[in-house]
Amino acid sequence: MNGMIGFRTLLLKEVLRFWKVGFQTVAAPVLTAILYLLIFAHVMSSSSAAFPGVTYEQFLIPGLAMMSMLQNAFANTSSSIIQSKITGNILFILLPPLSHWNFYYAYVLAAMVRALMVGLGVFIVGILMADIPVYSALWIVIFAVLCSALLGALGMIAGLWADKFDQMAAFQNFIIMPLTFLSGVFYSIHSLPPFWQTLSHINPFFYMIDGFRYGFFGKSDVSVWMSFGVTSLAFLCLSAFTLHLLKSGYKLRQ
């Protein structure tokens, strides 16, 4: 019971931490996604549709929403942990009797809350700009929840591993950004040469975007079950690794 209160408090603190700077953490990513949408939709308006009966603008919006969710889920946990480590206030959560499960759930759930708020923001703006069909709300929710949790866990790993902001920026710019941009947000992988198509299949972010998009159009580059399987497996592996790091006190307890 006491552990439950501790977890709830940590979750509330993590949610308030990003909400108090909501312009930076929620509004700004939504605006960035809108700018992508305006620019790419305009530039690519003449390009052929990725799926039959789906315009480029319609195709782009779910991808942008998912990309924003992934980036913000990662940013939430990673920035919170690295900031706390560097300023030293991580002490406040290391001294109390919080378990590694409390840490994991609180940080990942807070990341999911931020990611889903950003995703919802992008989606709301998207439906004002284009007619977005919803083929399966269940798949949309499953991928939104699962992928934001996955990136929340990955952000925790990065936050625990990094000792300085420079390392964190490298993780974000050299791993997260390329993987999200090269995951088929802006294009269908069927439009790529065979080599790049094959390469895309080893990018787990591709399955996240493709599965999420399936929820809207009922069409995808690979089977939705395959995307679900890859994403679930990645989530389980990363969660297990995060929990192991937290339990061992990696870079937290000497």
Added chain:
Amino acid sequence: MHAIDINAVNKRYQNLQALDGVSLTIEEGEFFALLGPNGAGKTTLISTLAGLTRADSGSLRVMGHDVVTDYRQARRAIGIVPQEIVFDPFFSVRETLQFQAGYFGFDRDKKLDSWIDELLTNLSLTDKADKNMRQLSGGMKRRVLVAQALVHRPPVIVLDEPTAGVDVELRQTLWAFVRSLNAKGHTILLTTHYLEEAQQLCTRIAMMKAGKIIAMDTTEHLLNAFSERVLKVRLAAALPIDLVAQRIKEEGAGENTWHHFAIHEYADVERTLAQLRERQIPITKMEVTEPDLEEVFLKVMHK
């Protein structure tokens, strides 16, 4: 049951033996000082007690709870005021205290709110309660750290150099509050470089050097064993030869010379003064100095 029970604890960082077989017990209700130069291992020992550092061997218990195997109960029983001033810049003082209480399993209710108000009052923070932590001065932030350590009502309180670089007013406020907590039965473990504070406040003292405890006794015994009362006099004439033998130290030169005589009991003062009177040597200045922990510390460290 001991409030703190540390048994044969070792901790090594690469080439540095930070803790070398440290054992000590602190009883419930004690006001205990842990002294030592920088790098002696005081903060490592406190970190190990708090679960921030893991000992290589040995055991540590807080109110009977092992800090590793029963860490939840051990951490509930201890409140740590860290040496460094750290804060979360996103929150106000009140929010900071509410979160800290929540981490320890205290739900927000009237009882918690009134305890937070009491802490704020006792640490003169009431008018800062709704200010963001960033707006507070260094001294104020340190007061919040004290409040954070106490918000879950721990029976054992550890203060790691709490008055380093703070003004006189905070020191007085802090010590008055800590004394009142000790009077209510809280066990206090204090590390400080201000030895006069340790001498005034603590009933027992341990001194550490290079990861080892090299002296541990009651404050009174340590003072008596390593320091003494001294009668210091300045005279209008030279000290007679028979009294030179009694003198333990000479300080200064010419008419500014201080002659030091050891005082084991206050009757020794009268005896020395009588001898000077008999020889009709006028005293121009006189002082009696009490045993001094600083002197004890220096002697123990250079033993």
